[in-house]
Amino acid sequence: MNGLIVETVTLCSICEEMGVEPGDRLLAVNNHPLRDIIDYSYHTAAADELLLEVAKPDGEVWELEIEREPGEPLGLTFPAPEPARCRNNCVFCFVHQLPRGLRKPLYVKDEDYRLSFLNGNYVTLANLKAPELARIIDQRLSPLYISVHATNPALREQLLGRPGIPPILDQLRELAAARISMHTQVVLCPGLNDGLELERTVDDLAGLYPAVQSLAVVPLGLTRHRGRLPQLTPVDTDYARAFVTTWGPRAKALKKRLGEPFLFLADEFYLKGGVPFPPLREYGDLPQIENGVGMVPLFLRDAAQVLRTARPVGDLRVTVVTGVSAVGFVGAFLARLEERTGARIVPLAVKNRLFGESVTVSGLVAGNDIMAALEGVEIGAGLLVPDVMLKEGEGLFLDDVPLEELQGRLGRPVLTFDGTPRGCYRALRQMARLGAGNSAPASP
Numbered sequence: 001m002n003g004l005i006v007e008t009v010t011l012c013s014i015c016e017e018m019g020v021e022p023g024d025r026l027l028a029v030n031n032h033p034l035r036d037i038i039d040y041s042y043h044t045a046a047a048d049e050l051l052l053e054v055a056k057p058d059g060e061v062w063e064l065e066i067e068r069e070p071g072e073p074l075g076l077t078f079p080a081p082e083p084a085r086c087r088n089n090c091v092f093c094f095v096h097q098l099p100r101g102l103r104k105p106l107y108v109k110d111e112d113y114r115l116s117f118l119n120g121n122y123v124t125l126a127n128l129k130a131p132e133l134a135r136i137i138d139q140r141l142s143p144l145y146i147s148v149h150a151t152n153p154a155l156r157e158q159l160l161g162r163p164g165i166p167p168i169l170d171q172l173r174e175l176a177a178a179r180i181s182m183h184t185q186v187v188l189c190p191g192l193n194d195g196l197e198l199e200r201t202v203d204d205l206a207g208l209y210p211a212v213q214s215l216a217v218v219p220l221g222l223t224r225h226r227g228r229l230p231q232l233t234p235v236d237t238d239y240a241r242a243f244v245t246t247w248g249p250r251a252k253a254l255k256k257r258l259g260e261p262f263l264f265l266a267d268e269f270y271l272k273g274g275v276p277f278p279p280l281r282e283y284g285d286l287p288q289i290e291n292g293v294g295m296v297p298l299f300l301r302d303a304a305q306v307l308r309t310a311r312p313v314g315d316l317r318v319t320v321v322t323g324v325s326a327v328g329f330v331g332a333f334l335a336r337l338e339e340r341t342g343a344r345i346v347p348l349a350v351k352n353r354l355f356g357e358s359v360t361v362s363g364l365v366a367g368n369d370i371m372a373a374l375e376g377v378e379i380g381a382g383l384l385v386p387d388v389m390l391k392e393g394e395g396l397f398l399d400d401v402p403l404e405e406l407q408g409r410l411g412r413p414v415l416t417f418d419g420t421p422r423g424c425y426r427a428l429r430q431m432a433r434l435g436a437g438n439s440a441p442a443s444p
Contacts, residue, residue: 003027003034003055004078013075018064020054020076027061028053036081038114042139044074080118086111087127089161091230092187097223099354103391103400117141120290122185124149126165133171136180143181143213146172150186150193151204159193169204176211183287185216190233194243202250202263209258216288217247218266224356234358240273248278260284264293268361271296271325292361296329303333303421310340310425313432317344317380320424321370321389323362324349333421343428344380348373354399362419363388367401371409382413382434384427390416 003025009016020026028034029043030051044050050066066074086109090096095109113132115121124147136144146168150156153167175182184205188194193201198217205212219235226232235243244265251263261284270277280301283294322330327349334345350373352359354366370385385403390396395403395416407414413434417423 004037004040006076007079008077010073010075013073014066014068015052015064015075018066019062020052020064023057025055026052026076026078027055036114037078038117038139038141040076040078050074081112081114083108083110083115084112084127085109086124087162088124090187091159091161091192092189092220092222092232094221094223096229097221097225097355099223099225102398103396106398113141113144116144116146120145122147122291124160124165125168125171126160126162128166128171133174136175137178141180143183144175146182146184148172148184148186148201148205148215150197151201152197155193155197159189172205172208172212176208180211182208182212183214183216184212185218185288185291187220188217188235188243189220190235190239192232202254206254206258206262209262210260214262214264214284214287216264216266216291216293217269218291218293219268219272221359222356223359235269235272237272237274240269240271241275242273244269244273244275248275252282255282264288266292267294267296268292268325271328299333299421300329303336306421306425307333307336307340310337312340312342313429314342316342316428316432317346317378318382318384318428318431319346319348319374319377319379320384321348321350321365321386323360323365324351324357325360326362334424337421337425337428341425341428343432345428346380348377362386364398365389366399367397367403367406368399370397370406371401374410379410379412382415382431383407383410384424384431385414385416386419386423387416388419 006020006022006024006026008022009020026034029040030047032039032043034040048068048070052064052066054062054064056062088111095107098106110121111123111127112121113123113128113136116123122145148168149159151169156168157163157165172182186193186198186201202215205215220232222232222234247265251265254262261282264283277297280297283297286294286298289295320334327347331347334347338345350365350369351357352364353369353372355364390403403414413431415427415430417427
């Protein structure tokens with residue numbers, strides 16, 4: 001039996017009043033069988049008269065005729081779809097570089113066009129079947145987020161570690177002809193898909209603008225757990241500086257030619273190369289921010305706004321955890337925030353022992369690494385941790401260390417914040433309200 005298991009039913013909603021309950025299975029809408037929540041959204045989006053086929057747990061099947069006001073929600077939610085598994089063997093795949101002992105979901109490689117549409121997950125389309133491509137076009141699943149890496153078919157097969165995959169340009173052209181919007185990315189591997197190959201890829205994708213709305217170039221990430229994986233060259237300081245010097249002007253030239261920002265370089269290139277960021281306006285409406293593009297310029301703008309309105313919080317010392325790559329701009333903001341609030345705010349850049357010190361982003365900082373970095377450190381009244389380091393809704397670090405364990409070992413409050421300057425300032429004020437004790441050395 002197909003269909004969707006009902007997860008929750010909103011009180012006083014149409015479906016609640018008609019007796020639909022969590023655990024029921026919604027089989028069809030207007031005689032259209034449901035494969036997933038995309039089908040549900042598609043078939044309920046515009047129709048105000050609906051026929052729902054609902055299977056109860058005891059096997060009884062109800063047919064519910066519904067008339068609703070335009071746009072009135074039915075009140076149902078469903079679990080997220082189980083992601084389709086990736087069959088690629090990308091030479092730079094981060095999952096292949098994970099150490100043992102982490103949470104099982106971290107080892108799952110997904111390659112699902114549905115999650116690309118629903119959540120902005122990047123997919124290669126290498127596993128896409130003809131009926132799935134037809135569904136994308138028929139149901140207008142737009143925008144999609146697509147990992148291109150190279151438009152040269154032979155090179156792309158090498159990068160994805162899989163022969164015989166469909167030529168990506170053919171797929172993109174078919175989607176473009178159907179007016180499906182796309183955001184694309186290239187994971188840059190020095191010596192493989194840079195140089196002339198990158199020029200070819202950029203030119204090919206820019207030729208599909210405006211259907212291809214943006215292209216982000218992000219550096220590959222290498223951990224110390226590569227083992228028997230192919231040898232790859234990391235992006236170091238000199239490479240990053242030269243890359244920005246070359247491609248920054250080309251991004252500006254493309255913007256002038258196309259009329260809108262199109263080519264974006266990941267923040268990590270600027271941080272690694274010690275190169276100034278472009279103005280925030282050069283990032284348009286930040287289409288690639290979830291891909292680490294434009295986060296720092298946005299942080300700097302928001303920091304300036306917070307500093308204009310920040311007020312004293314009293315005599316207080318706190319420690320703020322950050323990744324190594326972020327400590328420069330975060331530390332500069334915290335120094336200014338000290339001046340405005342009168343508090344002592346100390347940034348703590350945590351070296352990544354779990355993945356290796358070449359991994360410097362805040363989102364991959366582990367709980368045990370924080371504890372190690374805090375040994376003998378005077379943290380003050382408490383610790384502030386950006387929530388990007390934790391699994392959403394569960395309070396767990398990547399290495400399964402609970403936030404409560406960190407707090408218990410420190411003997412001080414540990415507060416999380418949303419990673420923005422405003423979030424940090426709010427957490428600082430919350431810590432001040434807690435009035436938690438005097439400064440003392442941490443003893444993890």
